[in-house]
Amino acid sequence: MATVFSLKGRGLKLDTAADVEPLINGIDPSKLEEIHLEGNTIGVDASQALAAFISQATNIKIANFADIFTGRLISEIPQALSALCDALVDKTSLVEIDLSDNAFGGRSVDPIVPLLTKNRVFQILKLNNNGLGPAGGSVIAGALLESAQLSKAAGTPSNLRTVICGRNRLENGSAGVWAQAFGAHGGLKEVRMPQNGIRMEGIIELAKGLAKNPTLESIDFQDNAFTVGEDLAGIKAWSEALSSWPELHTLNLSDCIISTEGEVPSLLTALVGGSNPKLKKLQLQNNNLETESFKLLAGVIGTTLKNIQRLELQWNEVEEDDEHIETLGDSLKQRGGKLIATEEDEEEDEQEEGEEETAEEEIKKEAPVVAEAIKEENKEPSVKEEDTSTDDLIAKLSEVKI
Template sequence: MASDDISQLADALSKTHVGDELSYKGLGLKLDNADSVKELVCEIKQYQGLRALRLEGNTVGVEAAQAIAKALETKDLLQRCYWSDMFTGRLRSEIPTALRFLGGALMSAGTRLTELDLSDNAFGPDGVKGIEQLLKSPSCHTLRELRLNNCGMGIGGGKILAEALMESHRQSSALGTPLRLRIFVAGRNRLENEGARALAKAFQLMGSLEEVHMPQNGINYPGVVALASAMRHNPELQVLNFNDNTFTKKGTLAMAQALRHLRNVQVINFGDCLVRSEGAIALAAVLREGLPILKELNLSFGEITEAAALVVAQAVMDKSHMEKVDMNGNCLGEEGCEALREAMENKDKGDMLASLSDDEGEPDDEDEEDGDDDDVEEEEEEEEEEEDATGGSDDENDEYGGVEKENGMARQQDSPVKAQSPPEVVSFLSCPSTEKLLQLGDMRTNLHVDSSEPHEAADAFLKVASLYSEDPEIKTAVLETTDGVLKKLLSGSALHSYSFLSVLLVRMGLLKGEGKVKKALLVSGHLLCLEHAVQQEYFPQHHASLLHIFLSKKDEALKSCSDASERLSSAVEKRSLERH
């Protein structure tokens, strides 16, 4: 080590004491061997009561790490290790060895760590092996914050990390003090679905997480569903950051279902996750019925259209703790951006809305499926097939886990309608006619439609409503039947009812859906049955507001039924303006 480097280190060491912390942060030192860290080692040895050690922003070789480790073997009070960005320029093969030396010293000293930060060290799966024994040891049974951002762990590293955390939890639980990790950070690690699934098992086992940051990991639907299942088992969660992964509708529904179980969430970052409009509506449902202390919501760059964004805006209006809503980079169009701003400002929430400067503009034709969307759907279908072949999702309690497999994927072998309905009902729904409907008698008020099957439910409603006629007997039979269907579907949780309404809007051509969705041939009966429904007590005011938003944005889709459309629009507008 050059004499001027030694002088620089000596100078820095004289200023590193801050309370119980010793810091060499950002000195940019190249520490290759034992001689280069002689002063540093001396300082560590002499520091009584050392509880925090900062080594980030330097580059540490194997021999230097060994010398530092030797000095740490007596530092049993050490709790916080800030060791990010400390292997720049080192061979990847060197890093695991250096980490083993440092970890071994902590174990020898009998430390009880609360924080470990190894972010920005591109050590890959082998680097995770370098800290594997440390993570399993009693030194990490007390760990509260683990930061491994931008480490290139990959799928293999994610699996090793997950197993180490689970083993640490098992061992610590056996001793009566289970591992209670609060903050987990692992963005930009290429974990993908397999790594995410492995970590989800660890998260579910611990159940103690308060913050999870996993942006930019190449995770899509199967991995998102596994993570969602794990999140619902962590009731103290406050921050969820999955920015720049690929949710699509299916992953968003799973996350929405998980959020129903969480009361302490303050920050949700699902930006750049392809949440899309149907997913945004599902999240709006959860916002309406839960998440009481939410402060920040990021749904930017999610291919969300204007009407869905307005539904989200409505849902956040009454959140007293809300500070920021980010809907930038979506597909609102110039008029949509203005409508969103106006909606927020009308409720004195204009300051809450983030910039909309990167809006992608209204889609040219929402009725055409985007080619890229189909690619994403096909990719997810292949992964779902693999998942089914290996035993399916880990989330046995996910209410959407087995029923949202559309676009070529098999649904459950027996749909709820077919499995539970009398033969007459099955016959009617298979080939609906007014004669069959009238013959059902009292059975028509209870078609056994399952609220957790939004596609089946929407299909049943549309089939019945298509038979609408001004003939008094037929009209009464149709309205009694649709009332029975809607009363059941809209009386449950907001998530179930919003999911049903979004599917219904897709089938009616009022909302763009994902994949190849078969749209119904829109007839006046569909709209007139809804007109009747929105005037009934069972139809919530906020559901009428949702319909009002979409009807006002989709004049083209309703042109074929203009009279019925005007009647429905008038009814939903009147109902949506009613006071709660």
């Protein structure tokens, strides 16, 4: 039996329980491990009907509720969200919660709090592009902090491993609470908070909180400000924090102003000094880096940075025919890696990525329900039909007279 229930991308407008009934009719929720509702618009009554269904999904691992309130009144969202989130509170199998691309703002986040504080088994939280702002961000971070404190009081380690909260205008107003929450959990592996308008003071706090997570493997803080004018305190804080993450393999600090006047940033010095020997992907585009920085990288690309497979340096002060850029490109190419240093490199890379998309991925984009059906059909061929064919053959053979 299929373990996935998906309405992904169908563009349904579900207002009432009657709208939901034909979609869930005949499905045993206790068998489901994944529920995907994203890409539809769901009203209060429909959410409550779906919540009743979800409450019976005792084996649910993935709850994808992204982009489900488009066109809904702000007064509708808290009630609908509360019903759906409350249905997940007691799910001991839950691994991933995705509430991205829903315009909560700071006004509609409270219904999420009980889920984040009471269900302490989930590992992955995705809240991307929700317009949280500093107030809403503080509420979410506060709930995660309380969750960590409750786990500690119960003598159990935190299960939280991934937090994705980009494009939310979190700013400095919520950075302190986020830093406390990250530090309290202590076992994070991935943190992605790009495009949040966090300035240097908040960046410093976050460096301290994240430094308490030695298990971190992936960090994305693209498009936040690490410096103010000539003040490099944010860079210094992150330079010191780098050695706290020995498992780090991905670091995205593009568009973060890590160099103000083209100087070689201390953060780069720490990286080439071997602070993160397992680093595979380093993104530093649009950071005012100049030839001296490229020279520094080129000098160690075969030693302390020998595991780098992808290096992004576009939109810096790259001079034409820079020998250091050439060295970096050749070294990465020899090991099967890639350097993105110019607009042309970026365009070529995007084209290659497009060409590598599989037919199955294309189907999923256009018709996820059909794709899932195909996937399940391929995985679980119909034994009943095969048995019937075999029985018919035996019957025919028995009629043959020799």
